[in-house]
Amino acid sequence: MTQPLPPYVLGRVAGVEPVTPLMRRITLEADDLRAAVPIAPDQQVKIFLARDGGVPEIPGAPDDGSGVAGWFARYLAVPEEIRPWMRSYTVRALDTATGRMVIDFVLHEDDQHAGPASRWAARAALGDVVGVLGPAVATYRTPSGEPVRLLVGDETALPAIGATVEQLPAGTRAVVVAEVTGPGEEQQWSSAAEVSVHWVHRTGDGDALPAAVRAAELPEGAVFAWVAGEAAAVRAVRRHLVSERGLDKRGVSFTGYWRRDLTQDDAPTEQDMADAVEQMEDTTTAG
Ligand SMILES: Cc1cc2nc3c(=O)[nH]c(=O)nc-3n(C[C@H](O)[C@H](O)[C@H](O)COP(=O)(O)OP(=O)(O)OC[C@H]3O[C@@H](n4cnc5c(N)ncnc54)[C@H](O)[C@@H]3O)c2cc1C
Numbered sequence: 001m002t003q004p005l006p007p008y009v010l011g012r013v014a015g016v017e018p019v020t021p022l023m024r025r026i027t028l029e030a031d032d033l034r035a036a037v038p039i040a041p042d043q044q045v046k047i048f049l050a051r052d053g054g055v056p057e058i059p060g061a062p063d064d065g066s067g068v069a070g071w072f073a074r075y076l077a078v079p080e081e082i083r084p085w086m087r088s089y090t091v092r093a094l095d096t097a098t099g100r101m102v103i104d105f106v107l108h109e110d111d112q113h114a115g116p117a118s119r120w121a122a123r124a125a126l127g128d129v130v131g132v133l134g135p136a137v138a139t140y141r142t143p144s145g146e147p148v149r150l151l152v153g154d155e156t157a158l159p160a161i162g163a164t165v166e167q168l169p170a171g172t173r174a175v176v177v178a179e180v181t182g183p184g185e186e187q188q189w190s191s192a193a194e195v196s197v198h199w200v201h202r203t204g205d206g207d208a209l210p211a212a213v214r215a216a217e218l219p220e221g222a223v224f225a226w227v228a229g230e231a232a233a234v235r236a237v238r239r240h241l242v243s244e245r246g247l248d249k250r251g252v253s254f255t256g257y258w259r260r261d262l263t264q265d266d267a268p269t270e271q272d273m274a275d276a277v278e279q280m281e282d283t284t285t286a287g
Pocket residue numbers: 044087088089090091103104105106107108113114115116117118119155156157159160255256257258259260261262263264265
């Protein structure tokens with residue numbers, strides 16, 4: 001099925017504030033964002049950054065009906081030295097009345113190994129301009145009934161987890177297992193739902209999050225799991241939930257948000273492709 005290209009908007013930085021030392025909240029403003037449609041708590045946008053620090057320009061949608069796929073081929077055809085960087089981020093909050101979109105950027109601990117987006121976010125100042133494509137496809141599949149939400153992720157998933165628990169209605173339950181570098185990176189959310197949060201501190205071997213989920217007591221009854229963060233950790237958590245805890249595959253939504261030692265410009269690995277096929281199958285067979 002061809003997906004139409006979502007609108008491309010130039011957003012001006014209208015606010016910058018720390019959430020925690022390694023998470024920077026940036027508010028983007030644009031008249032065109034008044035027309036953006038909130039879809040789900042984990043909805044994403046693509047952020048574009050010009051390599052020369054100016055206004056990022058991207059090709060328009062092809063008029064041959066090829067939608068996002070056709071547009072992506074055009075984007076890749078732009079010579080690399082002038083092609084704006086494209087990175088995925090979660091819409092932490094959207095105010096269509098004011099045309100303001102809030103995005104929480106994780107700053108990498110080591111600026112030397114940061115990528116263009118985290119480096120940009122660390123230095124962003126009022127009036128800077130980035131391109132915003134979307135909001136687009138949401139991965140959050142609203143489960144039927146009211147199962148307990150099990151929300152698992154690292155700091156890149158906190159914007160989606162925060163938005164999810166804030167939107168859960170009274171009478172529902174959520175269990176959060178979240179990995180951050182240390183106590184100073186833990187966040188607090190308010191929610192009408194009953195939410196228990198288990199913070200896990202990074203150990204360096206990449207296994208802290210999977211180990212915490214393996215050790216966790218899962219809630220009784222129907223569980224809908226949402227897992228996002230570093231791709232290998234996400235894979236390990238999903239495998240455990242399905243193979244060892246017996247969760248229905250269709251009740252586990254999982255997305256690798258970043259890959260160790262690979263940038264978002266790097267091609268998908270075989271494992272990434274296999275994950276994408278599984279995600280598609282799970283989504284199309286979900287009831
Ligand atoms: C649907 C979706 C939603 C996302 N939402 C958010 C969000 O709301 N906030 C957010 O901060 N991120 C979010 N991410 C993750 C973000 O897109 C990646 O972390 C991205 O790689 C950052 O781009 P960059 O230019 O800084 O680094 P890149 O150029 O992509 O990578 C440079 C280097 O940094 C490493 N790296 C990338 N991310 C991290 C990290 N988090 N910690 C340590 N090392 C890292 C890479 O392995 C690579 O070696 C989301 C990703 C997806 C797919």
